[in-house]
Amino acid sequence: xxxxxxxxxxLLPDEIMDTEAIEDIPQSQPDxxxxxxxxxxxxPVPMETDTPVASEHLTMAASIRLTAPFTISAANHQIILxxxxxxxxxxxxxxxxxxxxIIKQEGQKLLVTTIGKSGQPIVLQLPHTGxxxxxxxxxxxxxxxxxxxxxxxxxxxxxxxPVVGGAGNQLTTLQAQQLKTVQIxxxxxxSSAAPIKFIIxxxxxxxxxxxQTSVSPxxxxxxxxxxxxxxPSRTITLSEPHNSNMQSISGKKIAIxxxxxxxxxxxxxxxxxxxxxxxxxxxxxxxxxxxxxxxVPGSRFHYVRLVTATxxxxxxxLSGPSTSSIQTAKPMVVSTGAVRMSVPIVPAQTxxxxxxxxxxxxxxxxxxxxxxxxxxxxxxxxxxxxxxxxLPPGTVLAPAPGGGNVGYxxxxxxxxxxxxxxxxxxxxxxxxxxxxxxxxxxxxxxxNGLSTSETxxxxxxxxxxxxSQCLKLYCDCFANGEFCNNCNCNNCFNNLxxxxxxxxxxxxxxxxxxxxxxxxxxxxxxGESDRRHSKGCNCKRSGCLKNYCxxxxxxxMCSSICKCIGCKNxxxxxxxxxxxxxxxxxxxxxxxxTAAKTKLSSQISDLLMRTTPVISSxxxxxxxxxxxxxxxxxxxxxxxxxxKKAEQAHQPQVEAExxxxxxxxxxxxxxxxxxxxxxxxxxSINC
DNA sequence: GAGTTTGAAACT
DNA sequence: CAGTTTCAAACTC
Numbered sequence: 043x044x045x046x047x048x049x050x051x052x053l054l055p056d057e058i059m060d061t062e063a064i065e066d067i068p069q070s071q072p073d074x075x076x077x078x079x080x081x082x083x084x085x086p087v088p089m090e091t092d093t094p095v096a097s098e099h100l101t102m103a104a105s106i107r108l109t110a111p112f113t114i115s116a117a118n119h120q121i122i123l124x125x126x127x128x129x130x131x132x133x134x135x136x137x138x139x140x141x142x143x144i145i146k147q148e149g150q151k152l153l154v155t156t157i158g159k160s161g162q163p164i165v166l167q168l169p170h171t172g173x174x175x176x177x178x179x180x181x182x183x184x185x186x187x188x189x190x191x192x193x194x195x196x197x198x199x200x201x202x203x204p205v206v207g208g209a210g211n212q213l214t215t216l217q218a219q220q221l222k223t224v225q226i227x228x229x230x231x232x233s234s235a236a237p238i239k240f241i242i243x244x245x246x247x248x249x250x251x252x253x254q255t256s257v258s259p260x261x262x263x264x265x266x267x268x269x270x271x272x273x274p275s276r277t278i279t280l281s282e283p284h285n286s287n288m289q290s291i292s293g294k295k296i297a298i299x300x301x302x303x304x305x306x307x308x309x310x311x312x313x314x315x316x317x318x319x320x321x322x323x324x325x326x327x328x329x330x331x332x333x334x335x336x337x338v339p340g341s342r343f344h345y346v347r348l349v350t351a352t353x354x355x356x357x358x359x360l361s362g363p364s365t366s367s368i369q370t371a372k373p374m375v376v377s378t379g380a381v382r383m384s385v386p387i388v389p390a391q392t393x394x395x396x397x398x399x400x401x402x403x404x405x406x407x408x409x410x411x412x413x414x415x416x417x418x419x420x421x422x423x424x425x426x427x428x429x430x431x432x433l434p435p436g437t438v439l440a441p442a443p444g445g446g447n448v449g450y451x452x453x454x455x456x457x458x459x460x461x462x463x464x465x466x467x468x469x470x471x472x473x474x475x476x477x478x479x480x481x482x483x484x485x486x487x488x489x490n491g492l493s494t495s496e497t498x499x500x501x502x503x504x505x506x507x508x509x510s511q512c513l514k515l516y517c518d519c520f521a522n523g524e525f526c527n528n529c530n531c532n533n534c535f536n537n538l539x540x541x542x543x544x545x546x547x548x549x550x551x552x553x554x555x556x557x558x559x560x561x562x563x564x565x566x567x568x569g570e571s572d573r574r575h576s577k578g579c580n581c582k583r584s585g586c587l588k589n590y591c592x593x594x595x596x597x598x599m600c601s602s603i604c605k606c607i608g609c610k611n612x613x614x615x616x617x618x619x620x621x622x623x624x625x626x627x628x629x630x631x632x633x634x635x636t637a638a639k640t641k642l643s644s645q646i647s648d649l650l651m652r653t654t655p656v657i658s659s660x661x662x663x664x665x666x667x668x669x670x671x672x673x674x675x676x677x678x679x680x681x682x683x684x685x686k687k688a689e690q691a692h693q694p695q696v697e698a699e700x701x702x703x704x705x706x707x708x709x710x711x712x713x714x715x716x717x718x719x720x721x722x723x724x725x726s727i728n729c
Numbered sequence: 730g731a732g733t734t735t736g737a738a739a740c741t
Numbered sequence: 742c743a744g745t746t747t748c749a750a751a752c753t754c
Binding site: 515516521554555577579580581582583584589592 | 737739
């Protein structure tokens, strides 16, 4: 799927996962008026997703107060922003550490903010809707014809001065929770000493949800130039989109679902991590999912429910295939904290089904253990403020039933699973406005040192917890951020029915160890092996050659950080080599035996198929009773024995097959001989 | 399947 | 931080 416009693509880095470079983002204001990342976000996380490639980041920051949909459509390379109701984004932008710039165009305001380094702003300009889609406009060109819309910008850091700041264009007030920020980390082709970040910040007016009212055309613009401070210009194209499906904000849910890995993944739920965030996600322009605003109690952030409309909206029609709604939920990845989080885009119908709570984990969340995901409580828990930067993988936020914007959302793990199944993840973000708006992001998501294929094909074993209520890290399900499903546990609280307890347990774990839900097996340092245990093992008696050892279990060797005694799990360890050889030999044997069995069974079945009609016909043929189950089993045993002999003699496969076939021939001869003899006997008796 | 061993997690 | 206890998985019989 073409999710990024050519223009934008040119601005994006090959790798957008460089977290270190992103740390340069100005921290959010202490007053919390703007988006603020979690404190723990500052710490780099040894995620497998880290890539050393990206050195530059482009941050697009768009602080916009929207009363209408805001959409970025990848398919047709559109960024759609609805009419700006007020100009309060400036302060929000300022509070976010960026200097907003506003371009006023016929009553519309374009807030341009600069974030990043080198003062290289990227301007998103809106061509006027009147049929000049290709109209380019420079940063300072506040006389743009674009009527309805405003966008946002991009580019350098906050030290950049506003290019345009018309009187009355200053956004005055912005509620902290009305600001949404989506950051796009990208590598710019333009040489820049420092990383540039692309942040799209938008404000959300929770009261401005007028489902059917905002049909006004969205302005499509094309940013052709970047004219700040003589820096190289950059262009982003904004085309004229249609309003997408309308969604009521009620019942909105946000699915924040970090990658689920066989090991542990640390999700970060901060949507607007302006400060100290590490970006690993790029936001491509993609289809338009509906996004609904969600406010987490006590949180300064607004969360959104990403819903893919399943039916066409009554307001406006989307033109072009790119704006068509997605029928299949897609995960959304929001990278704001130290780690990326994925937010599945779930069809509204699906969300409806799983909404409020009385749903069981089996019916709502997953159908298979591998699809289990941790789900955050659907009820507001003011006393509990989850550390979103360390939530277990698969964490999903759902709104409280009837709780308005408060609460969390629940998303079926099947959608999260999609995240694992595809190297690209789509992120959609928007406000809960009548018309849908969305930003979609893609990112490559290696999981915990394992490829996606590795992570998807490994079902988890059911737990057998009895005393921990599955709310401690003893429980593998809980530790992996999953609900218990098809487990053998007793008194299990790791389910939807015990959301409160579960969230408390999560918080407790995080209090005790903020890294509790982060992957234990992560990348080693430069030059070291690809994977290693983050803490190292502490084995004393197992020699680190049994599954008691977490290193051995993860099929990695112990490292210098291990505190094990009598470790034999190192490269040159003869014990380890022996074990590996034995394991390999056993595996080979199993494979060979399986193959031989299959082949022989097939042959015998073939034989039976051919003999049966003959038998039934009688007339001097071999009696059917001679090919009995016992005879077959005996034959198979003979053949297996032959196979073993060949194996023990280290015969090549060809020779083994020859021996087996030879034995099979002998067996057949014996059967025929016996049958003939019996027939003769029978004939003599009858006579 | 029951009992033992093991080491991580939890607790003090 | 170290020592102890608890716990569930891994392992053995």
